[in-house]
Amino acid sequence: MAFRREFRVARGVVVLVLLCAPVLRAQEPSAAQVIARIDAAVQYRYEHVLGFTDIEHYAVFRGQDETHPVAEMTVKTTYRKGVGKSYEVLKESGSVLLLKLGLHPLLDNEREVNLPGNVEQSWFNSANYAMELKPGGVQRIDGRDCYALAVRARRKATNAIDGTLWVEAQSGMIVRLDGVATKSPSPLTGASHMMREYMNLNGFPMAAHARAESTSLLLGRTVVTIDYGSYQIEATAGAR
Numbered sequence: 001m002a003f004r005r006e007f008r009v010a011r012g013v014v015v016l017v018l019l020c021a022p023v024l025r026a027q028e029p030s031a032a033q034v035i036a037r038i039d040a041a042v043q044y045r046y047e048h049v050l051g052f053t054d055i056e057h058y059a060v061f062r063g064q065d066e067t068h069p070v071a072e073m074t075v076k077t078t079y080r081k082g083v084g085k086s087y088e089v090l091k092e093s094g095s096v097l098l099l100k101l102g103l104h105p106l107l108d109n110e111r112e113v114n115l116p117g118n119v120e121q122s123w124f125n126s127a128n129y130a131m132e133l134k135p136g137g138v139q140r141i142d143g144r145d146c147y148a149l150a151v152r153a154r155r156k157a158t159n160a161i162d163g164t165l166w167v168e169a170q171s172g173m174i175v176r177l178d179g180v181a182t183k184s185p186s187p188l189t190g191a192s193h194m195m196r197e198y199m200n201l202n203g204f205p206m207a208a209h210a211r212a213e214s215t216s217l218l219l220g221r222t223v224v225t226i227d228y229g230s231y232q233i234e235a236t237a238g239a240r
Contacts, residue, residue, distance in 0.1 A: 028137065031133035031149075035149075038126070038174075039126055039127075041171055041173045041205070042123050042174075043125075045204050047236070048236045050081050050235060051078070051079055051081060052078075052206075052234065053078050053230075053232045054076075054229065054230055054232070056075045056228050056229075057073075057074050058075065058106070059224070059225050059226075061225075064221070066223055069094060070095050071094035071098040073091070073093075073103045075107065076088040083116070084111065087110075089107075102222075103224075106224070109159075124174055128153065128160070129154060129165075130152045130154065131165070132150045133147060134147075136148065141166050146168060146175050147166070149166075149167070150163075151179070158192070159181070160181065161182065162179050163177065163180060165177050175198055176198065177196050179193075181193075181194055192212045192214040193212070193214070194210070195210065196209070196210040196211075197209045206233075207228045208228055209225070209226070210225065210226040
């Protein structure tokens with residue numbers, strides 16, 4: 001009798017699982033739904049962030065040494081919606097050549113990229129990237145439930161990548177990107193491998209850390225890292 005009762009209970013559990021399986025599968029969003037969340041998150045940030053300031057620390061490493069930077073720069077960045085970004089160099093040290101030919105042009109490029117009419121082309125959305133949801137379901141990235149998508153840029157640019165994008169499963173907010181730039185900054189350098197991580201700050205994705213690695217005939221292997229912090233954000237009254 002006990003065996004029969006246990007068998008009935010086990011059979012009931014199996015039936016319950018089979019009945020619930022379609023419901024559980026239905027809760028998994030489609031690729032189109034995930035991409036729609038990404039587009040909505042990008043648009044939400046654009047509409048509600050009126051401006052911000054932050055402090056950014058740039059470091060350049062040569063060869064295999066990623067402990068001792070050969071050039072460093074600390075910058076205060078100011079962003080205004082409809083205007084773009086401006087930069088104030090607070091401190092710099094190290095190789096004058098790398099500062100002049102590497103970090104200063106990097107700021108000039110960022111200033112150009114963030115001008116109205118240009119910045120929209122750098123957004124990670126379906127207008128600028130072909131996106132494909134990767135198998136495996138939810139992944140845990142920096143304590144956040146995420147989906148991974150293979151992304152391929154629709155145009156060639158030094159700040160556009162082919163690689164992987166991780167976004168928050170529920171909000172579609174960007175968490176991390178990793179890939180190779182679709183265009184080299186110079187004929188003398190190879191394509192840069194780029195990575196950037198984002199924090200969730202007051203409901204907005206803001207850059208936390210970035211890394212770019214490239215190889216050139218002149219300088220060999222070069223790594224540039226950027227750490228972001230001390231954010232002050234101005235948002236609309238309607239921001240959640």
